[in-house]
Amino acid sequence: MPYEPPMDGDAFRRAGHELVDWIADYWDRVEELPVLAQVGPGDIAEVIPATAPKTGEPWETIVADVDRVIVPGLTHWQSPNFFAYFPANASPESVLGELLAAGLGVQGMLWATSPACTELETRMCDWMLDLLGLPDRFRSTGPGGGVILDSASSGALIALLAARERVAGQWRMGELVAYASEHAHSSALKAVKIAGLQPDQLRLIPGDGEHAMDPVALRDAMIDDIVEDRRPFFVQATTGTTSSTALDPVPAIAAVCKDHGAWLHVDGAFAGVAAVAHEFRFVNEGLARADSYSVNPHKWLLTNFDCSLFWIADRQPLNAALSVTPEYLRNAASDAGGVIDYRDWQVPLGRRFRALKLWFVIRSHGADGLRSFIRNHVALACDLDARLASHPAFEIVAPTRFSLVTFRHVGGDAENERIRDAINASGRAYVTHTVLDGRIVLRAAIGAVRTEARHVNALAELLESLA
Numbered sequence: 001m002p003y004e005p006p007m008d009g010d011a012f013r014r015a016g017h018e019l020v021d022w023i024a025d026y027w028d029r030v031e032e033l034p035v036l037a038q039v040g041p042g043d044i045a046e047v048i049p050a051t052a053p054k055t056g057e058p059w060e061t062i063v064a065d066v067d068r069v070i071v072p073g074l075t076h077w078q079s080p081n082f083f084a085y086f087p088a089n090a091s092p093e094s095v096l097g098e099l100l101a102a103g104l105g106v107q108g109m110l111w112a113t114s115p116a117c118t119e120l121e122t123r124m125c126d127w128m129l130d131l132l133g134l135p136d137r138f139r140s141t142g143p144g145g146g147v148i149l150d151s152a153s154s155g156a157l158i159a160l161l162a163a164r165e166r167v168a169g170q171w172r173m174g175e176l177v178a179y180a181s182e183h184a185h186s187s188a189l190k191a192v193k194i195a196g197l198q199p200d201q202l203r204l205i206p207g208d209g210e211h212a213m214d215p216v217a218l219r220d221a222m223i224d225d226i227v228e229d230r231r232p233f234f235v236q237a238t239t240g241t242t243s244s245t246a247l248d249p250v251p252a253i254a255a256v257c258k259d260h261g262a263w264l265h266v267d268g269a270f271a272g273v274a275a276v277a278h279e280f281r282f283v284n285e286g287l288a289r290a291d292s293y294s295v296n297p298h299k300w301l302l303t304n305f306d307c308s309l310f311w312i313a314d315r316q317p318l319n320a321a322l323s324v325t326p327e328y329l330r331n332a333a334s335d336a337g338g339v340i341d342y343r344d345w346q347v348p349l350g351r352r353f354r355a356l357k358l359w360f361v362i363r364s365h366g367a368d369g370l371r372s373f374i375r376n377h378v379a380l381a382c383d384l385d386a387r388l389a390s391h392p393a394f395e396i397v398a399p400t401r402f403s404l405v406t407f408r409h410v411g412g413d414a415e416n417e418r419i420r421d422a423i424n425a426s427g428r429a430y431v432t433h434t435v436l437d438g439r440i441v442l443r444a445a446i447g448a449v450r451t452e453a454r455h456v457n458a459l460a461e462l463l464e465s466l467a
């Protein structure tokens, strides 16, 4: 039977307008919905047929099922009452950029497969470098440059692969050792495992009283390894840890890396974007001596998932590690060497046109708009911090440097779990926990696009009522 597309151009136009309306209505009402999905395992699967339809269904029926089937099973990350994990911003501008990228359907593996995809991406990395006040060594006009990846986890992996490439031929895989703080994100260990190293080839360096990596312990661990004929080759420092936004002392860590020839990757996934506002540029300290750096606009800079920026000071070892050129990918521009082929900066071959949404976000906000977005959340976090600090039942656990407030009820772990569960079951807000110094700690990460003072006040009132 000949193929007949279910949607022609006019039908797409109609359905598209309706879907954009649906999204705008969703954003208007999301505040009223229970933030954490109130369903159990299998509840949603039960209302989805076990097999695909034999014949096509009307578009209206499909779209109606978004409300019936999907919405009840959503945790509403775009709710202004979402304070869990870290935020995953989806601003209107970025969603339109995402839609346009899908409509263009460009696959930007090579410069030649869509020059605009590559060249806009390069420009956006340089724009962001300036907006964040990052060192010039990461600029695309030099030996290094930036790329937009799917995640900071991918950034950690490709940094590790580039570091491994740099020592390849001199050391065997089994002799290599990587280091990160005990508070580093789990993606550090995942990168080590994917790269084919054993988990015990990653040393977790103890944190100090503020949960930042102790550079003396790092140096000691490296010396112990060198004495045992192992090769320290990679260190991942974190600026803004997941549990408490602790800042590893990058300048001191960079000095240790330099002494022992180790690659320094800095993970600024969440907090790095705060540097758009000059008063938070302390987050960049030491980056001029880092080999690579990651930040995620898809967390706290208005750009919907996925959009993770990765910069490298020297792209040669990265490209050497990741470049494989079969005949069918060869083309005149790549052969001439004057263009960037971003396929050589990532694990997959294919790549999405992620730069469009960042371009839309940056241009519609301007540097001033981005700054006030960040400043607003940090001010709200400081208010919550002050309010909880002055309450006899709560204590602040780690300094509120950005927009994450870490706190606990003085009554112990069971009390904190009770409060967390009561908040999340109420549907009025969503918070998650971590463990610091062996104790349960609650986290309120302020940073959703639509969060205002009244939402943070409501969270504070909820906490006080449960104390």
Ligand code: PLP
Binding pocket: 086, 150, 151, 152, 153, 154, 185, 187, 238, 240, 241, 242, 267, 268, 269, 270, 296, 308
């Ligand atoms: N690094 C830090 C400090 C994080 O907090 C997170 C996620 O929360 C990640 C890395 C992983 O980010 P992604 O999901 O982009 O891999």
